[in-house]
Amino acid sequence: MIRVQLPYHLQNLGGVAPEIEMPVPTPPTVRGLLAALEARYPALRSAIVDVHTGKRRPLIRFFACQEDISHHSLDHPLPAAVVEGREPFMVIGAISGG
Amino acid sequence: MGKVRVLAGTRKGAFILTSDDKRKDWKIDGPFFGGWEIYHFTGSPVNPDRLYVSQTSSWFGQIIQRSDDGGKTWQQPGTPAGEPTTTPEGFPKAESNKFVYDTEAAPLTTHLWYDGTPHPWEFKRVWHLEPCLTDANTVYAGVEDAALFKSTDGGQNWKELAGLRGHGSGQFWAPGAGGMGLHTIILDPSDPDRIYIAISSAGAFRTDDGGDTWKPINKGLHSKYIPNPTAEVGHCVHRIAMNPTKPGILYMQKHWDVLRSDDAGDNWYKISGNLPSDFGFPIAVHAHEPNTIYVVPIKSDSEHYPPEGKLRVYRSKAGGNEWEALTKGLPQENCYVNVLRDSMAVDTLPSCGIYFGTTGGQIYCSPDGGDNWSAIARDLPPVLSVEVQTLK
Numbered sequence: 001m002i003r004v005q006l007p008y009h010l011q012n013l014g015g016v017a018p019e020i021e022m023p024v025p026t027p028p029t030v031r032g033l034l035a036a037l038e039a040r041y042p043a044l045r046s047a048i049v050d051v052h053t054g055k056r057r058p059l060i061r062f063f064a065c066q067e068d069i070s071h072h073s074l075d076h077p078l079p080a081a082v083v084e085g086r087e088p089f090m091v092i093g094a095i096s097g098g
Numbered sequence: 099m100g101k102v103r104v105l106a107g108t109r110k111g112a113f114i115l116t117s118d119d120k121r122k123d124w125k126i127d128g129p130f131f132g133g134w135e136i137y138h139f140t141g142s143p144v145n146p147d148r149l150y151v152s153q154t155s156s157w158f159g160q161i162i163q164r165s166d167d168g169g170k171t172w173q174q175p176g177t178p179a180g181e182p183t184t185t186p187e188g189f190p191k192a193e194s195n196k197f198v199y200d201t202e203a204a205p206l207t208t209h210l211w212y213d214g215t216p217h218p219w220e221f222k223r224v225w226h227l228e229p230c231l232t233d234a235n236t237v238y239a240g241v242e243d244a245a246l247f248k249s250t251d252g253g254q255n256w257k258e259l260a261g262l263r264g265h266g267s268g269q270f271w272a273p274g275a276g277g278m279g280l281h282t283i284i285l286d287p288s289d290p291d292r293i294y295i296a297i298s299s300a301g302a303f304r305t306d307d308g309g310d311t312w313k314p315i316n317k318g319l320h321s322k323y324i325p326n327p328t329a330e331v332g333h334c335v336h337r338i339a340m341n342p343t344k345p346g347i348l349y350m351q352k353h354w355d356v357l358r359s360d361d362a363g364d365n366w367y368k369i370s371g372n373l374p375s376d377f378g379f380p381i382a383v384h385a386h387e388p389n390t391i392y393v394v395p396i397k398s399d400s401e402h403y404p405p406e407g408k409l410r411v412y413r414s415k416a417g418g419n420e421w422e423a424l425t426k427g428l429p430q431e432n433c434y435v436n437v438l439r440d441s442m443a444v445d446t447l448p449s450c451g452i453y454f455g456t457t458g459g460q461i462y463c464s465p466d467g468g469d470n471w472s473a474i475a476r477d478l479p480p481v482l483s484v485e486v487q488t489l490k
Contacts, residue, residue, distance in 0.1 A: 008133065009133055009134065009155065009157065009158055010158065012131070012132065012133060012134075013134075013158070013161065042174070042176075043161075043174055045195065046159050046160075046195050046196070047155075047158040047159055047161070048158070050159060051195070051196055052196075052197075052198065052221055057157060057158065057159060059156055059157040060157060060158070093157045093158075094157065
């Protein structure tokens with residue numbers, strides 16, 4: 001299982017816990033993981049990847065294994081440690097505003 | 099005995115304030131959607147328990163929320179509470195947040211950016227929701243970048259009325275300081291095919307065929323801050339108001355100037371009269387007196403707080419030009435809040451109530467047409483919108 005950590009606003013929106021477990025998607029990419037996440041929690045649809053542009057929203061970043069993977073392709077394979085559940089896949093809202 | 103429900107959208111959530119017809123004691127429920135910007139929160143005139151919310155975020159995008167029980171429970175339309183949230187194939191059901199410009203009906207060209215250069219059209223958020231006067235499932239949405247959308251299934255699916263964006267002047271529209279939002283939608287109760295809208299900063303527009311074709315209605319507007327002060331489009335209209343019993347008479351608060359039209363927007367004339375400042379954002383009309391109007395003068399161009407630190411609503415009982423300051427119960431010293439364009443509303447009780455919210459988090463109510471005011475909420479987040487429902 002993959003551990004996905006979400007920021008407060010998305011926990012609030014989706015009615016989900018700070019960390020949720022998702023099956024390993026096929027293919028095991030960020031895009032595949034987010035599609036599975038949206039399928040399970042439709043309230044999160046388009047909140048992470050903009051449904052209009054197909055791109056990560058600019059004020060959201062992805063971290064895994066203490067690395068910023070926001071600028072990798074959405075089709076880049078997830079790190080092995082994330083796929084194996086040893087490290088979480090973190091969705092983080094950029095720190096800005098009030 | 100009647101009941102009043104005030105729907106408030108704020109920078110950090112939505113609130114519902116309820117009272118009986120005395121409008122003295124108020125119960126506040128909320129925040130709903132805590133932490134999220136609520137650009138607009140409104141209800142259907144056909145079914146008052148059908149509420150719509152525009153929940154928006156620069157981080158996470160646009161969300162439409164709907165309640166069918168007066169705010170007790172909420173859903174994103176397309177995802178009914180308690181029902182499976184996915185199809186048998188595993189695909190998500192919710193589609194209510196999808197606002198896609200109709201590029202077949204009107205090519206997605208460019209509008210003007212702040213520096214006058216062409217800028218691509220991009221959806222950002224829903225500024226205003228306007229429920230239909232006759233069908234609880236039909237609702238209009240004014241969005242940024244400026245366009246008008248319509249849903250006929252309770253907010254689940256949205257279709258652009260692309261004749262507005264594509265009518266010909268769109269390439270000359272430009273954003274105001276808050277963005278290029280379509281913020282005002284007025285449905286004519288005497289003619290279901292007639293709709294008025296306003297955009298900052300493009301101006302006012304009208305359709306007489308249900309949204310297929312549109313024309314600018316800005317004749318008489320004079321904006322000294324644009325290259326051609328009397329241009330057909332490019333005016334920063336802040337708000338338009340109408341009394342439903344006189345649908346051909348419109349009142350406008352522009353970036354500067356308060357104006358009136360007696361011919362459904364074909365011609366406008368200035369009615370600023372003795373106002374201490376004719377800059378402001380909201381404008382409202384008394385529910386039972388079509389010639390009684392309300393504005394909140396604000397200093398500008400950059401201050402955006404009341405002149406002399408005195409929060410005063412100005413009322414004209416003559417349809418403009420002759421204004422009186424309404425101050426009883428409002429702070430008359432050291433007050434530096436603003437009142438935004440969607441933050442003033444009226445109820446329809448026999449003694450018409452006037453309401454407005456401030457960027458300081460207060461919501462004020464006058465149960466007697468503006469003579470006396472009191473704060474019915476004092477410490478909310480900055481208020482973005484106020485709507486009022488008069489219930490039986």
